[in-house]
Amino acid sequence: MSELRKVLIVDDEPNILTALEFLFRRSGYDVRLASNGVEALEQAETYRPDVMLLDIMMPVKNGYEVCQNVRERPHLAGMKIVMLSAKGSEAEINKGLSLGADRYVTKPFSSKDLLAMIDQLFDAGGTQKQ
Amino acid sequence: MRVPKGVALWVAATCAGVLAVLGIGAALQYWAAAPENRPHLVEVVSEGLPVVFFGTAMLMVFAGMAASWLFRRHPHAARQLAEQSRSLLAAEKGFRVATNGAPALVELAAVINQLADEYHRIEHDLESRSTETRARVEEERDRFAALMSELSQGVVVCNADGRILLYNPRAAALLAPAEPGRQGEYTPLGLGRSVLALLDRNQVAHALDMLQHQNGHVDRPQTRFVASAANGALLRVQVAPFLGAEQELAGLVFTLDDVGRLVGRESQRLRLLQSLATGVRGPVANLRATTENLASFPDMPADRREQFIEIAASEAHVLTEQLNAALLAYADALKGSLTLEDMRAADVLAVAQRRIAEALRLPVVIEDVDAELWLCVDSYAIAQAMTFLAARLANDYDLHGFRLRAGSGGNLGEIDLIWTGAIVGSDALSLWEGEPMRIGTEETPLTLRDVLDRHGSEAWLQVDKIRQISRFRLLLPRGQAVAPVPYRSTAAESRPEYYDFDLFEHIDGVGALAERKLSDLSYSVFDTETTGLEPSAGDEIISIGAVRIVNRRVLKQEVFEQLVNPRRPISRESTAVHGIDAKQLANEPPIEQVLPRFHRFCEDTVLVAHNAAFDMRFLELKEAATGVRFGQPVLDTLLLSAVVHPSMDNHHLDMIAERVGVRVIGRHTALGDALLTGEVFLRLVPLLAERGIVTLGQALEASRATYHSRLQY
Numbered sequence: 001m002s003e004l005r006k007v008l009i010v011d012d013e014p015n016i017l018t019a020l021e022f023l024f025r026r027s028g029y030d031v032r033l034a035s036n037g038v039e040a041l042e043q044a045e046t047y048r049p050d051v052m053l054l055d056i057m058m059p060v061k062n063g064y065e066v067c068q069n070v071r072e073r074p075h076l077a078g079m080k081i082v083m084l085s086a087k088g089s090e091a092e093i094n095k096g097l098s099l100g101a102d103r104y105v106t107k108p109f110s111s112k113d114l115l116a117m118i119d120q121l122f123d124a125g126g127t128q129k130q
Numbered sequence: 131m132r133v134p135k136g137v138a139l140w141v142a143a144t145c146a147g148v149l150a151v152l153g154i155g156a157a158l159q160y161w162a163a164a165p166e167n168r169p170h171l172v173e174v175v176s177e178g179l180p181v182v183f184f185g186t187a188m189l190m191v192f193a194g195m196a197a198s199w200l201f202r203r204h205p206h207a208a209r210q211l212a213e214q215s216r217s218l219l220a221a222e223k224g225f226r227v228a229t230n231g232a233p234a235l236v237e238l239a240a241v242i243n244q245l246a247d248e249y250h251r252i253e254h255d256l257e258s259r260s261t262e263t264r265a266r267v268e269e270e271r272d273r274f275a276a277l278m279s280e281l282s283q284g285v286v287v288c289n290a291d292g293r294i295l296l297y298n299p300r301a302a303a304l305l306a307p308a309e310p311g312r313q314g315e316y317t318p319l320g321l322g323r324s325v326l327a328l329l330d331r332n333q334v335a336h337a338l339d340m341l342q343h344q345n346g347h348v349d350r351p352q353t354r355f356v357a358s359a360a361n362g363a364l365l366r367v368q369v370a371p372f373l374g375a376e377q378e379l380a381g382l383v384f385t386l387d388d389v390g391r392l393v394g395r396e397s398q399r400l401r402l403l404q405s406l407a408t409g410v411r412g413p414v415a416n417l418r419a420t421t422e423n424l425a426s427f428p429d430m431p432a433d434r435r436e437q438f439i440e441i442a443a444s445e446a447h448v449l450t451e452q453l454n455a456a457l458l459a460y461a462d463a464l465k466g467s468l469t470l471e472d473m474r475a476a477d478v479l480a481v482a483q484r485r486i487a488e489a490l491r492l493p494v495v496i497e498d499v500d501a502e503l504w505l506c507v508d509s510y511a512i513a514q515a516m517t518f519l520a521a522r523l524a525n526d527y528d529l530h531g532f533r534l535r536a537g538s539g540g541n542l543g544e545i546d547l548i549w550t551g552a553i554v555g556s557d558a559l560s561l562w563e564g565e566p567m568r569i570g571t572e573e574t575p576l577t578l579r580d581v582l583d584r585h586g587s588e589a590w591l592q593v594d595k596i597r598q599i600s601r602f603r604l605l606l607p608r609g610q611a612v613a614p615v616p617y618r619s620t621a622a623e624s625r626p627e628y629y630d631f632d633l634f635e636h637i638d639g640v641g642a643l644a645e646r647k648l649s650d651l652s653y654s655v656f657d658t659e660t661t662g663l664e665p666s667a668g669d670e671i672i673s674i675g676a677v678r679i680v681n682r683r684v685l686k687q688e689v690f691e692q693l694v695n696p697r698r699p700i701s702r703e704s705t706a707v708h709g710i711d712a713k714q715l716a717n718e719p720p721i722e723q724v725l726p727r728f729h730r731f732c733e734d735t736v737l738v739a740h741n742a743a744f745d746m747r748f749l750e751l752k753e754a755a756t757g758v759r760f761g762q763p764v765l766d767t768l769l770l771s772a773v774v775h776p777s778m779d780n781h782h783l784d785m786i787a788e789r790v791g792v793r794v795i796g797r798h799t800a801l802g803d804a805l806l807t808g809e810v811f812l813r814l815v816p817l818l819a820e821r822g823i824v825t826l827g828q829a830l831e832a833s834r835a836t837y838h839s840r841l842q843y
Binding site: 013015016018019020022023026084085086087088106107108109110111112 | 411412418419427441444
């Protein structure tokens, strides 16, 4: 199992969590879930995922803040962040990428495209766990 | 005709000379005669003496008559002619010179009369031409004022100094205080006032910069901005310059639109779009992820499949809810497009009534209309649709009259076209809905369905078979009431005083106020009513009325009128004069709130009041409490009247008004008295000028010098 890529999915909506959890497990990922920003940061420290799928509009701490916090911690530097959001304006995309997200994906999205995009992300940047 | 003394003396001297010549002749004869002949000579002469005297007398008479005749026909007649000619210019037009002098003078008189005829003809021509021109200019001014009054946009025109030359009633309404009489920081719109007091100073300055920048590069420079007025309205302001004869900036035209509601509607639409865009993304994402899982992994366990199908169903449900909620919340934003206007339902019906009656020559009665109902409609299209329907009904079903009704049904307005008799099948209506609307020879490609769609509305037939009453019901979006623009008659005598182009000539010389001509200054003429006559014993102001004079005109539209709560009883004598008692004033603002507003009204003007010392005393006593000081010069019509009519004892306002020919109406309200004082003051200005009192400084000095200025209160 230690060979598997680790993905942390952060969203406050259980339905999308369920669907994405299933999708990533079936696609050969090790999956953990978090339903708000604070949980996401805790998991980031303890679980050390390779990639974090991060929703923006969440209670307690929103996706922008989580992304910023992760990027402020040097020991989490290798973690990829993909923002998944219903907010899709150019300004919002710019903000997400500027705060350190590697990709910004607007909802709704195609599962296949999402998986391909994440594969491509690892191919481009390399990972700690090849 | 009296012969002048000189002529008489001359005649007398001639006669005396003749007598002297005769006497000397006789004496020489006497000395020349031999001494023995001398007695005989004396005898002969003595005998002839009466004849000599008679002859001389006759000679004198003839000489006198001749002289008089000559005098009358020549020097006198010439002088008379000269005098008459001189008065030709001043006298009545029919006056002509005449002489019975010498023929040459008669001829001269005829030539003079000819010249006079010519002169008067030219004078008459010029006069009638200038009268014509004046009348045309007046007419154009009236027409212009009428046009300005009708504009739905506010218009304010100012000169290069920012002084207002013109405004229309819509501008006055747009810039009026939100709660009349209660606004603390409000400066009223008025001729001669600065436009900077009404709009944000920085925004106007920025607009000027922009215009200056555009000047020379752009054909028709203009700039616009959105500003909030002092009353809180959101205005779109468009500024365009106009140039003088030498291409210099002569002034600015501001057009004002109330965009508060437009902006509201637009932002509502934006919010609807945003709420749909972001609100729908989440559920759709979930739905998609779920269904893609279902499609991509057909081998998944049954319980998983069950779970995903449930998720899909619940997301679809969420999506539906979201859509419904958004559409309900922003229903207003979806109806009215920008081509639709807010109109009273009564007006929409009146237009439809007129159009149907004219097109079909059938009686149309408005049965019932909700006076409070406003619709958001394209009134032309609606009237056309109603007329088209009426025409089809009248032609196909031989109807002889219609009734109209408008009422509200929930969030929508209903308009009914009602008739009695023929029952029309609903299939007919669906057929008509798709036809281009033709009324007589007038045809448009629009169909009834188009009109309905444009309003986001629906229509149907409703039939009461028992009473044989049918109605075609049209549902229309409701509109918002639009604040009415006050109606102004454009008749010459009540022409609104919203413009004054003479202010172009206005020069602001604040420093040298004393040197300024009385006729050039702006005035605030005011009057107060009080609880009693003793300000120092605690009497208080209960009412202030004021009117502005700009360019020698009393601006009856620019008045200040405010009752004041004196917070003390009013003496019975005072109530008898002005008819105001304490109960009426209980809800009025106190003087501390009123005086700052009044002070702003009087800005940049000279104060005028009748018996000003009395009113000024009240104002002075409030300086400490209100922090408002009326430091501008004050003219008193009582004192000015005493300057103009020093021999008169009575300088009551009524008496002066009568003396200078002003009709007295509406006295003993503060505003009524201020208006009367203003008219009286304007009549006093030329009378003062006759006495050499032309400047403000001279008027103040003359006032000081009169006896009445020593009165103390």
